Amino acid sequence: MKGAIMEQSIELFANKGFKETSIQDIMDVLNVTKGTFYYYYKSKEEVLMDIQYQYINRLLDSQEKIIHDEETSYQEKLHEIIFKLLNDIEKEGLRAKVFFREMRHLTNEHLNQIMEKRDQFKENIQLVVEEGIKKGEFRSDLPPNIVTFGILGMANWSYFWFKPEGPIPDVEVAKIFYKMLLEGIEKKE
Amino acid sequence: MKGAIMEQSIELFANKGFKETSIQDIMDVLNVTKGTFYYYYKSKEEVLMDIQYQYINRLLDSQEKIIHDEETSYQEKLHEIIFKLLNDIEKEGLRAKVFFREMRHLTNEHLNQIMEKRDQFKENIQLVVEEGIKKGEFRSDLPPNIVTFGILGMANWSYFWFKPEGPIPDVEVAKIFYKMLLEGIEKKE
Amino acid sequence: MKGAIMEQSIELFANKGFKETSIQDIMDVLNVTKGTFYYYYKSKEEVLMDIQYQYINRLLDSQEKIIHDEETSYQEKLHEIIFKLLNDIEKEGLRAKVFFREMRHLTNEHLNQIMEKRDQFKENIQLVVEEGIKKGEFRSDLPPNIVTFGILGMANWSYFWFKPEGPIPDVEVAKIFYKMLLEGIEKKE
Amino acid sequence: MKGAIMEQSIELFANKGFKETSIQDIMDVLNVTKGTFYYYYKSKEEVLMDIQYQYINRLLDSQEKIIHDEETSYQEKLHEIIFKLLNDIEKEGLRAKVFFREMRHLTNEHLNQIMEKRDQFKENIQLVVEEGIKKGEFRSDLPPNIVTFGILGMANWSYFWFKPEGPIPDVEVAKIFYKMLLEGIEKKE
DNA sequence: AATGAATGAGCTTTCATTCAT
DNA sequence: AATGAATGAAAGCTCATTCAT
Numbered sequence: 001m002k003g004a005i006m007e008q009s010i011e012l013f014a015n016k017g018f019k020e021t022s023i024q025d026i027m028d029v030l031n032v033t034k035g036t037f038y039y040y041y042k043s044k045e046e047v048l049m050d051i052q053y054q055y056i057n058r059l060l061d062s063q064e065k066i067i068h069d070e071e072t073s074y075q076e077k078l079h080e081i082i083f084k085l086l087n088d089i090e091k092e093g094l095r096a097k098v099f100f101r102e103m104r105h106l107t108n109e110h111l112n113q114i115m116e117k118r119d120q121f122k123e124n125i126q127l128v129v130e131e132g133i134k135k136g137e138f139r140s141d142l143p144p145n146i147v148t149f150g151i152l153g154m155a156n157w158s159y160f161w162f163k164p165e166g167p168i169p170d171v172e173v174a175k176i177f178y179k180m181l182l183e184g185i186e187k188k189e
Numbered sequence: 190m191k192g193a194i195m196e197q198s199i200e201l202f203a204n205k206g207f208k209e210t211s212i213q214d215i216m217d218v219l220n221v222t223k224g225t226f227y228y229y230y231k232s233k234e235e236v237l238m239d240i241q242y243q244y245i246n247r248l249l250d251s252q253e254k255i256i257h258d259e260e261t262s263y264q265e266k267l268h269e270i271i272f273k274l275l276n277d278i279e280k281e282g283l284r285a286k287v288f289f290r291e292m293r294h295l296t297n298e299h300l301n302q303i304m305e306k307r308d309q310f311k312e313n314i315q316l317v318v319e320e321g322i323k324k325g326e327f328r329s330d331l332p333p334n335i336v337t338f339g340i341l342g343m344a345n346w347s348y349f350w351f352k353p354e355g356p357i358p359d360v361e362v363a364k365i366f367y368k369m370l371l372e373g374i375e376k377k378e
Numbered sequence: 379m380k381g382a383i384m385e386q387s388i389e390l391f392a393n394k395g396f397k398e399t400s401i402q403d404i405m406d407v408l409n410v411t412k413g414t415f416y417y418y419y420k421s422k423e424e425v426l427m428d429i430q431y432q433y434i435n436r437l438l439d440s441q442e443k444i445i446h447d448e449e450t451s452y453q454e455k456l457h458e459i460i461f462k463l464l465n466d467i468e469k470e471g472l473r474a475k476v477f478f479r480e481m482r483h484l485t486n487e488h489l490n491q492i493m494e495k496r497d498q499f500k501e502n503i504q505l506v507v508e509e510g511i512k513k514g515e516f517r518s519d520l521p522p523n524i525v526t527f528g529i530l531g532m533a534n535w536s537y538f539w540f541k542p543e544g545p546i547p548d549v550e551v552a553k554i555f556y557k558m559l560l561e562g563i564e565k566k567e
Numbered sequence: 568m569k570g571a572i573m574e575q576s577i578e579l580f581a582n583k584g585f586k587e588t589s590i591q592d593i594m595d596v597l598n599v600t601k602g603t604f605y606y607y608y609k610s611k612e613e614v615l616m617d618i619q620y621q622y623i624n625r626l627l628d629s630q631e632k633i634i635h636d637e638e639t640s641y642q643e644k645l646h647e648i649i650f651k652l653l654n655d656i657e658k659e660g661l662r663a664k665v666f667f668r669e670m671r672h673l674t675n676e677h678l679n680q681i682m683e684k685r686d687q688f689k690e691n692i693q694l695v696v697e698e699g700i701k702k703g704e705f706r707s708d709l710p711p712n713i714v715t716f717g718i719l720g721m722a723n724w725s726y727f728w729f730k731p732e733g734p735i736p737d738v739e740v741a742k743i744f745y746k747m748l749l750e751g752i753e754k755k756e
Numbered sequence: 757a758a759t760g761a762a763t764g765a766g767c768t769t770t771c772a773t774t775c776a777t
Numbered sequence: 778a779a780t781g782a783a784t785g786a787a788a789g790c791t792c793a794t795t796c797a798t
Contacts, residue, residue, distance in 0.1 A: 001761080017293065019208040022788060033763050038790065040761095075375075101290070104206065129374075138374050146357065146365045147374060153346025154339045161338055168335065176335045184373030185318075185336060186264075187328045190778085211771060222780050224775085229778095233772065379782080395671065397586040400767065411784050416769070418782095453753070479668065482584065507752075517754045524735065524743045525752060527728055528721045535720025546713065554713045562751030563696075563714060564642075565706050568757085589792060600759050602796085607757095611793065 002040040004030055009047045014094035018048060018102040048102060049110050055095045056117045059088070063124050074132030075182065078151070081125060082181075083174035085155040090164040097159060122152060151181060191229045193219055198236045203283035207237060207291040237291060238299050244284045245306045248277070252313050263321030264371065267340070270314060271370075272363035274344040279353040286348060311341060340370060380418040382408055387425045392472035396426060396480040426480060427488050433473045434495045437466070441502050452510030453560065456529070459503060460559075461552035463533040468542040475537060500530060529559060569607045571597055576614045581661035585615060585669040615669060616677050622662045623684045626655070630691050641699030642749065645718070648692060649748075650741035652722040657731040664726060689719060718748060 008029050012021040023037050023044060041047050066080045106114060126148040132138040154177055162173065197218050201210040212226050212233060230236050255269045277285065295303060315337040321327040343366055351362065386407050390399040401415050401422060419425050444458045484492060504526040510516040532555055540551065575596050579588040590604050590611060608614050633647045656663065673681060693715040699705040721744055
């Protein structure tokens with residue numbers, strides 16, 4: 001039941017928003033009464049918190065695996081990170097939506113922890129960029145900080161438009177983004 | 190007064206969210222009573238609607254000016270569009286925040302119109318990309334649709350992190366993003 | 379209306395208790411809707427607070443007047459204080475009930491202030507006792523502190539049993555209590 | 568377990584109030600689950616009822632012993648009754664608090680019985696006063712009824728201020744009260 | 757003897773909105 | 778143009794109680 005409540009919450013938070021979703025809404029779908037909610041969670045915010053932690057922890061985990069793979073180049077790591085993000089939308093799209101949009105409804109204490117982890121995620125990408133520059137895989141005349149924000153924006157924004165069931169699959173989009181990033185879109189002779 | 194209400198609404202919607210801002214909150218700052226609100230606006234949603242239309246219309250206007258400038262290349266147009274978006278954050282950052290985040294609180298009728306305009310904005314960029322390809326300014330082996338989403342993501346995401354008062358000014362960020370996009374981040378030869 | 383809400387609140391808090399009285403209960407009697415309550419008071423606790431302050435302030439005021447009357451002896455002052463307390467029950471009985479019984483529902487901040495004032499009330503009586511001892515009006519071999527608690531108990535307890543419409547009027551009860559206190563109940567010679 | 572539940576209930580009812588104490592609160596301390604409560608008691612009110620009966624019955628018992636002691640004078644009986652009350656606070660203080668403050672939460676049926684016993688307690692003291700008057704131990708010009716309320720108030724009020732661990736022990740306070748009552752506080756030549 | 761899950765009624769509070777003045 | 782009073786619907790949350798296991 002606890003799991004079911006969370007599943008429903010994600011669904012509803014993603015579609016209607018945290019504030020716009022009432023406990024009633026969540027429990028109606030599960031065909032139990034409102035009171036039951038409070039048997040499993042102390043408050044509405046606690047569900048949100050659980051969702052946020054689960055999401056960012058999983059994301060960081062899979063990211064760390066990619067980064068610490070000794071067999072891959074930094075270019076390959078970047079490619080994989082982008083693919084992973086796109087690929088996630090299929091299974092985790094709703095969670096991601098909730099994560100980015102409803103973050104501000106957390107209490108300060110949790111908000112800070114979550115934001116730290118979110119920043120860590122960005123730092124990890126930046127590390128790949130920086131190491132890649134050192135190893136001569138990426139050009140060195142662009143500030144890694146801004147470059148990273150660019151990459152992050154490209155990938156994250158896809159949550160607003162990418163449809164897994166659309167004509168172009170995640171693998172393809174990731175490949176295109178990777179090419180854009182690496183080679184640029186300028187026509188070369 | 191009507192203008193003042195809107196100004197305050199933008200400020201508060203941006204900082205606290207649409208749902209989280211009460212009419213009382215808005216009018217408190219203006220030192221008038223809640224009732225006054227309804228002399229100028231029919232409902233809370235109407236203010237939001239006005240904000241959304243104003244924002245997207247201005248954005249589209251300035252975008253169209255850039256696109257239809259006969260004197261500039263498509264590469265230059267792209268650069269300018271990116272710069273314009275970054276530059277906007279300084280003066281229009283709050284509006285932008287409200288635009289992206291609170292869109293869903295519009296009634297269906299207005300939501301559709303707004304989304305159409307938002308899509309138009311994307312179409313315009315895509316047009317620049319497509320024409321640039323035709324004219325040989327951009328490479329032709331990448332789908333303009335996805336490329337455009339990439340560009341849009343890069344630029345729009347800056348609303349989440351770009352601080353106008355930060356160390357790197359909007360001109361610089363725009364230049365870096367432009368270089369990334371055009372030339373790629375790969376180390377050459 | 380604000381006054382009416384308070385009047386009703388006193389009535390209901392006294393008869394059913396603070397916790398047991400719902401905002402609904404209060405407003406039902408006034409034939410207005412629950413929402414109206416919050417137009418006049420920020421919270422349920424605020425009404426209680428107002429009641430408590432009003433009560434203790436009035437009580438202290440009238441007490442100070444008695445104490446600082448230069449024309450009366452300390453014995454007379456003691457008599458008057460006791461009478462005043464008994465007399466109050468008629469007009470302020472409900473307030474007194476609420477005061478003693480519902481004090482603990484105040485937030486800490488207010489509770490402290492109220493308790494300070496309540497202690498001041500006791501201190502004032504003790505002062506009369508002490509000064510009376512110095513002036514030779516009261517015997518000096520009993521600790522004023524405990525004596526004061528005794529007096530206070532006698533008088534305050536009457537809130538639990540004294541009925542203004544009963545056979546013995548407040549003047550009489552005060553006189554009897556005063557005699558008991560001054561002369562004792564022992565049969566002399 | 569049944570005893571443990573009652574012990575905890577007294578503690579919590581005294582400190583937080585009957586309404587303010589949840590079954591959960593009680594069982595949390597005992598490290599068992601809420602459901603267990605209903606194995607031992609039919610309802611929350613039943614515990615309160617048990618507390619009330621236990622308290623008043625014990626009190627009446629010890630009072631009757633004092634009253635029917637053939638060896639003591641009525642003055643001595645009065646002294647003992649007062650001492651007994653003060654002395655009780657140490658071991659039974661919490662019970663007393665609950666008794667006086669939470670009485671109103673009983674259902675009518677039980678409330679009536681409890682109030683009858685409470686009145687009996689007062690009647691018993693009044694009997695001592697009346698018999699003492701007849702025997703010439705107490706003055707006869709004060710109505711026994713009011714005198715009794717005075718004595719009761721003095722003694723009962725100590726629940727609000729008397730601290731067993733304070734500087735003056737129960738024996739002393741009882742003695743002082745007794746002296747006040749018997750001899751009065753007026754300075755004699 | 758004890759648990760865990762669920763219920764349902766009730767509570768305080770918030771707030772967009774209406775409207776007579 | 779603005780105020781002040783009132784409404785009513787809904788929200789988050791608490792909790793005594795029930796009951797199958």
